[in-house]
Amino acid sequence: MSATAEEAAGASASPHARWVAAGIFLSRISGFFRQSVLAFYFGTSLYADVFNAALRMPNVLQNLLGEGTLSASFIPVYAELLARGRREEAGRVAGAVLALLTAVAGALAIIGIVFAPVLVDVFLWGFEGERRALAITVTRIVFPMTGTLVLSAWALGILNTHRHFFVSYAAPVLWNAAMIATLVFLGGRLTSDRLLIALAWGAFVGGVLQFAIQLPWVITLQRELHVRWGLGLEGVRTVVRNAGPAILGRGVVQVSSWIDLVLGSFLAVGAIAALGYASMLYILPVSLFGISVAAAELPELSRHHAVEGAAAQLHARANAALRQIAFLVVPSVVGYIVLGDYLVAGLFQRGDFGPADTRLVHLVLAGYSIGLLASTGSRMLSSVFFALRDTRTPAKVAVVRVAAAGALGVALMLPLDRVAISPELRLGALGLSIASAAGSWVEWSLLRRSLRERIGRVGTGAGPLARMCIAAVLMAVVVRIGIAALPQLPAIPTAALALLPYGAGYFVVAHLLGIEEAARTLGRFARR
Numbered sequence: 001m002s003a004t005a006e007e008a009a010g011a012s013a014s015p016h017a018r019w020v021a022a023g024i025f026l027s028r029i030s031g032f033f034r035q036s037v038l039a040f041y042f043g044t045s046l047y048a049d050v051f052n053a054a055l056r057m058p059n060v061l062q063n064l065l066g067e068g069t070l071s072a073s074f075i076p077v078y079a080e081l082l083a084r085g086r087r088e089e090a091g092r093v094a095g096a097v098l099a100l101l102t103a104v105a106g107a108l109a110i111i112g113i114v115f116a117p118v119l120v121d122v123f124l125w126g127f128e129g130e131r132r133a134l135a136i137t138v139t140r141i142v143f144p145m146t147g148t149l150v151l152s153a154w155a156l157g158i159l160n161t162h163r164h165f166f167v168s169y170a171a172p173v174l175w176n177a178a179m180i181a182t183l184v185f186l187g188g189r190l191t192s193d194r195l196l197i198a199l200a201w202g203a204f205v206g207g208v209l210q211f212a213i214q215l216p217w218v219i220t221l222q223r224e225l226h227v228r229w230g231l232g233l234e235g236v237r238t239v240v241r242n243a244g245p246a247i248l249g250r251g252v253v254q255v256s257s258w259i260d261l262v263l264g265s266f267l268a269v270g271a272i273a274a275l276g277y278a279s280m281l282y283i284l285p286v287s288l289f290g291i292s293v294a295a296a297e298l299p300e301l302s303r304h305h306a307v308e309g310a311a312a313q314l315h316a317r318a319n320a321a322l323r324q325i326a327f328l329v330v331p332s333v334v335g336y337i338v339l340g341d342y343l344v345a346g347l348f349q350r351g352d353f354g355p356a357d358t359r360l361v362h363l364v365l366a367g368y369s370i371g372l373l374a375s376t377g378s379r380m381l382s383s384v385f386f387a388l389r390d391t392r393t394p395a396k397v398a399v400v401r402v403a404a405a406g407a408l409g410v411a412l413m414l415p416l417d418r419v420a421i422s423p424e425l426r427l428g429a430l431g432l433s434i435a436s437a438a439g440s441w442v443e444w445s446l447l448r449r450s451l452r453e454r455i456g457r458v459g460t461g462a463g464p465l466a467r468m469c470i471a472a473v474l475m476a477v478v479v480r481i482g483i484a485a486l487p488q489l490p491a492i493p494t495a496a497l498a499l500l501p502y503g504a505g506y507f508v509v510a511h512l513l514g515i516e517e518a519a520r521t522l523g524r525f526a527r528r
Contacts, residue, residue, distance in 0.1 A: 017324065020292035023169025028287065030176035037180050038199075041187045046131050047196045053127070054120075054138040055203070073242035074154070076387050077235045079161045079302035091224025093235035094158060098227050100236070101154050105147025112143020134196060141200035148207035149175075155214035161299045162221040169295075171210045178206030238389070245391040256402045260432055263409055267417050267428035270360065274429045277348060278364040281340075282372065285332040289325055290376030294383040297321050301387035311455045314384060318451075318458045321380050326460040327468060327517040329376050331506045334472035336369040338480055339498045346495025356422035363421075364433045371437025374444035381447040381458070388454060397446045405439025467513040475505040 042048035074097055081090035112119070116139040120132060127135050156168035182202030186195055219225065230236050264272040301314055336343070341362040349358050382394040409432045417428030451458055479502045483494065510518035 017293040017296040019165040020169050020295050021288045023166045023171075024287045024292060026170050027172040027176070028284070030173045030180075034176040034180050037183050041183050041195065042192070047134070047192050050127075050131055050134045050138055051196060051199060053123075054135050054200070055142055073239045073386075073391060074157045075161055075298050076242075076302040076389055077238050078157065079299045081235060082161065083303040088224045089233075089235065091222055092226050092230060093233055093239070094154075094222060095225050095227040096230030096233055096236045097239055098151070098154055098225075099229050100231070100240075101150055102147075105144075105150050108150075109144035109147050112146070113140045116140045116143070130193075134193060137197060138200045141197070142203055145204040145207035148204075148211045152207070152211040152214065155211060155218050158218045158222055159214060160295060161302075163299065164217055164221065165296060167217055168214055169292075171213050174209040174213055175203070175206035178202045178209060242389060242391045245395040256405065259402065259406050260409070260436070263406070263413060263432060264429065267413060268424075268426040270357070270425050271417075271429040271432075274357075274360050274364045274425075275432060277344070277361045278368055278429075278433060281336065281343065281347075281365055282368040285329055285372060286376055286379070289328040289332070290379040293321050293325050294379040297380065298383040298386060301384055314387065315455045315458060318380065318384050318455070319461070322377055322458065322460050323464060324517055325376050325380060326373060326465055327510070327515065329373050330465070330468040331472040331475075331503065333369045333372045334469070334476050335499065335502060336372070337366045338473075338476035339502060340365050340369075342483070342491075342495045342498040345491040349491050356425050359421055360425045360427070360429070363427065364429045367430050367433030368437060370434065371440030374437075374440040377460075378440065378443045378447055381444070381451055384451060384455070384458075385447070393450050394447065397443050397450070400446060401439040401443035404442045405435045407435075408438050409435035411435075464515060467515055468510060471506050471509040471513055471515070475502050475509055478505070 038048065038051070042051070078090055078094060081087075081093065116136045120127060120135045120139060152171060156171075159165065159168040179199060179202045182199050183195070186198050190198060231240070260275060264275055297317060301317060341358055344361045344365065345355075345358045348361065349355065385391070385394050412431030412435055413428045414431075416431040417426045419427045421427060448458060479498055482501075483498055486497070489497070507518050
């Protein structure tokens with residue numbers, strides 16, 4: 001066996017994924033806390049409406065130009081230059097990309113400030129009077145914030161490539177903290193309209209802090225950074241060329257969310273809310289397990305692309321990463337389906353959110369969960385394509401996924417909306433979540449088939465996947481029976497009693513069934 005083949009055979013998923021997951025977890029928790037504080041001061045008033053709506057417009061641009069696009073177009077080029085030992089050229093490319101993004105961010109800020117009334121009238125055409133006036137003011141403040149968040153995504157790309165993951169994914173904590181601090185220190189001292197404007201400035205300051213906290217690491221790791229215009233550099237031209245399809249792919253994701261919102265508006269009252277609650281839980285394992293592994297692997301895959309025998313090494317790393325993702329996602333899927341009602345009740349069942357709401361959200365979550373393994377795996381497959389300098393295939397596949405999910409959603413939602421689980425609530429939202437899951441499997445299948453032609457057949461492997469499913473189902477059933485045998489407890493303790501033994505038991509049973517990922521995880525705990 002050649003040295004390259006031996007290295008490929010021994011390849012394993014990047015150990016840095018845990019740092020990505022830790023950073024994402026902290027940023028998500030701080031986001032939940034920010035929303036809780038926002039609710040305390042603004043509730044469901046017009047001021048809360050204005051802030052959330054005004055924040056959504058620039059966030060669309062951030063999603064189009066931020067982390068996803070730069071990960072697809074910039075990181076592979078930058079990582080390959082470093083792998084080839086061309087650090088000075090890598091610094092020039094990174095600086096030129098920063099200069100280009102700064103120009104784009106400045107243009108976005110000017111557009112937002114000058115055309116805020118037009119943007120509000122186009123995207124928030126139902127806002128009138130005070131809501132419209134406040135929305136215009138807030139938009140003019142938060143649009144420049146979008147530029148700082150795009151620059152923060154550039155810093156994330158640099159840090160990820162140099163295997164410094166935690167600070168870049170934890171940096172949004174500062175963005176949330178700035179808004180929380182604004183509300184805590186000024187809440188009660190200002191009128192609601194003035195507090196809203198102060199909050200917008202807090203968001204802007206938070207965006208600056210999110211970028212600034214990463215700069216010391218960027219400067220330390222990339223001492224050859226030269227920030228100057230450089231569209232003539234081959235690496236920069238490659239980044240710009242690959243950014244187009246990446247932006248298209250991100251745009252398709254935005255369209256998908258909009259389609260779900262439009263379709264949900266035709267369903268019974270409560271459908272959109274149920275989709276929102278369920279998607280919050282569904283996105284958590286996607287971020288913690290799918291995005292974390294894919295983000296940690298992308299620089300490594302891009303380095304392999306630059307050496308001899310790249311296909312074999314990419315194949316080995318992709319399979320190892322998919323096994324790591326599956327090991328963590330399979331219990332999430334089974335847990336959401338079998339034990340999800342305990343989790344939903346523990347998180348939401350209070351006040352006007354009753355048992356019928358819990359059943360509806362649990363069913364919608366179960367529908368989403370059918371596609372969870374495919375959705376997280378597709379993140380990894382997309383990273384392989386990005387490492388191969390191919391941003392077009394994931395974008396094309398995303399279009400097919402959205403079309404398939406939309407068509408199936410229309411076919412399922414109206415028949416299911418005739419099925420009632422209470423006098424007020426119907427199952428139309430379940431049809432949309434099942435359609436979303438089906439779309440995820442379409443995406444997974446098409447990406448996997450396209451990738452097979454480039455590096456060979458990839459996947460978790462039927463044997464390991466079967467053992468993971470057995471461990472998860474066995475523990476879920478045992479826990480379900482155990483909870484049923486206990487006296488009825490409040491929702492939060494019941495959720496804790498269900499999820500903690502389930503998670504711990506899954507690791508133990510998986511280890512007994514010979515799953516390598518469980519052995520490595522338990523080994524790390526044992527050494528500590």
